[in-house]
Amino acid sequence: MINKERKPTAIERFLLHIHPNKIDAEAIKFTKTFGLGGISALLFVLLAISGILLRFTYVPTPESAYDSIIFLQEKILFGRLLRNIHHFSATIMVVTSFLHLIRTYYSQSLYFERSKNWIYGLLLMFLVLFSNFTGYLLPWDQLAYWAVTIMTNMLEYIPIMGDLLANMFRGGDMVNGVTLLNFYNLHTGVLPLFFVFFMSMHFWLVRKAKGVIVSESTEKEMVSVFPNLVVKEIMLALIVLAAIFLLSIFIDAPLLDKASITISPNPSKAPWYFMGVQELLLHIHPVFAVFVIPVAMLSLFFYLPYFKYSKVNIGVWFNSKIGKSLTIISVLFSFIFTLIVILISEYIIDFSSWVPKLPLLISTGLFPVLIFLIPTAGFLYYWYKVKNTGFVETVMSLVTIIITSYIVMMAVGVWFRGEGMNLIF
Numbered sequence: 001m002i003n004k005e006r007k008p009t010a011i012e013r014f015l016l017h018i019h020p021n022k023i024d025a026e027a028i029k030f031t032k033t034f035g036l037g038g039i040s041a042l043l044f045v046l047l048a049i050s051g052i053l054l055r056f057t058y059v060p061t062p063e064s065a066y067d068s069i070i071f072l073q074e075k076i077l078f079g080r081l082l083r084n085i086h087h088f089s090a091t092i093m094v095v096t097s098f099l100h101l102i103r104t105y106y107s108q109s110l111y112f113e114r115s116k117n118w119i120y121g122l123l124l125m126f127l128v129l130f131s132n133f134t135g136y137l138l139p140w141d142q143l144a145y146w147a148v149t150i151m152t153n154m155l156e157y158i159p160i161m162g163d164l165l166a167n168m169f170r171g172g173d174m175v176n177g178v179t180l181l182n183f184y185n186l187h188t189g190v191l192p193l194f195f196v197f198f199m200s201m202h203f204w205l206v207r208k209a210k211g212v213i214v215s216e217s218t219e220k221e222m223v224s225v226f227p228n229l230v231v232k233e234i235m236l237a238l239i240v241l242a243a244i245f246l247l248s249i250f251i252d253a254p255l256l257d258k259a260s261i262t263i264s265p266n267p268s269k270a271p272w273y274f275m276g277v278q279e280l281l282l283h284i285h286p287v288f289a290v291f292v293i294p295v296a297m298l299s300l301f302f303y304l305p306y307f308k309y310s311k312v313n314i315g316v317w318f319n320s321k322i323g324k325s326l327t328i329i330s331v332l333f334s335f336i337f338t339l340i341v342i343l344i345s346e347y348i349i350d351f352s353s354w355v356p357k358l359p360l361l362i363s364t365g366l367f368p369v370l371i372f373l374i375p376t377a378g379f380l381y382y383w384y385k386v387k388n389t390g391f392v393e394t395v396m397s398l399v400t401i402i403i404t405s406y407i408v409m410m411a412v413g414v415w416f417r418g419e420g421m422n423l424i425f
């Protein structure tokens, strides 16, 4: 506790803006949050510092970008280390922010006064992905050029506005110097500003909700944040920093040959976190893969805190015992079912010639979606109506099925797609 006779130091005063002086003892247990929000915040700071340093040598033009990276890696003291730190912090930030989303969702921390913070969280997740994506182009190597080409081509499938959006991002009808400059400005100027704003709101709302979630049933025991919480935070931060530095010393960020507009690598893949969408595109109509399904999923995620739930057990993992069992079963169901649907669509049914007289939007769009939806709806109906599982748990099961399915598609795309995007085992 801060001693009343002594004035708090500048650091303590700063920390008191983020934390209250006293905090519930339960809230500082590591397993409450796994420190994932804090780690993501630390990674952002690391990215901002390393990013600002990278700007000193980076040149955002197609002629010089690649050479400036080679120059940085080979001629500047610790240049390679700096690039590796930026690269690994960015990749790990996707994972920690996502796991933090999972933690807040499954520990029932997104309802009532925290619902707004869930929305800010989703916006932060979008920023993490978009920052990664815009950064991906900057090295201007074959990996960067073709991944961004694939992703911006996907945008063209969005009905009505697709071409406009794709051309706006690219600054033309193909990835070129204007795209690089656009991405550079977004990456090093606009997006970091948004980050600072949304993160400030996010932290403020955690503070306003009187800290992280604690289950309502527990007896409250208040302890002071100094040193109980702050020491834990510092220890975790040091471990994360050490891990990133070690990783960056021993493993190099990838850099292929300089981008060539004429020779595309085979296979050409999207960045790993978007591979789920590219995998989906291989199976169903592009309008469904890049528009209908993503919009439906995003709407569901944004709406999650606002459904009329019957009984929410704030701060209780999986809401109840049955919720926990159902989540595990949903993971298994979705894992096996997604794999089966991928294999069927790859080797057994060619949807485009299956019912040839129908428009492609129906035969290759609606049909495969129904093949997925009907058994999923049956699964959920069985648990909700027959097994009398609560509404919170049933929605959780749906969310689990969607998340697992995306992860399976992403993993198949990243590890099991080879030349010509054929399946390899």
Ligand code: HEM
Residues within 6 Å of the ligand: 044, 047, 048, 049, 050, 051, 052, 054, 055, 058, 069, 083, 086, 087, 090, 091, 093, 127, 128, 129, 131, 132, 133, 135, 136, 137, 138, 139, 187, 188, 192, 253, 254
């Ligand atoms: C103030 C903030 C930032 C600045 C000034 C900045 C600056 C830069 C610069 C100059 C590069 C090109 C050098 C290179 O590719 O090695 C780069 C690359 C990159 N940045 Fe950032 N960045 C910032 C924040 C972020 C954030 C928040 C993320 C992700 C969450 C991120 C992800 C990436 C990625 C993935 C690359 C490509 C790295 C590679 O493999 O080479 N950056 N950034």
Ligand code: HEM
Residues within 6 Å of the ligand: 033, 034, 035, 036, 037, 038, 040, 041, 042, 044, 097, 098, 100, 101, 104, 109, 110, 114, 117, 118, 119, 120, 121, 122, 124, 125, 128, 199, 202, 206, 209, 211, 212, 213
């Ligand atoms: C840049 C990314 C993010 C940063 C830096 C961040 C940071 C934090 C921190 C430090 C906390 C308090 C401690 C903790 O729970 O670990 C927190 C809480 C929270 N975050 Fe995030 N967050 C990020 C992304 C997200 C995402 C993607 C979501 C979900 C969509 C989310 C939703 C929440 C919610 C609902 C809380 C309140 C949890 C509670 O009261 O227990 N955040 N965040």
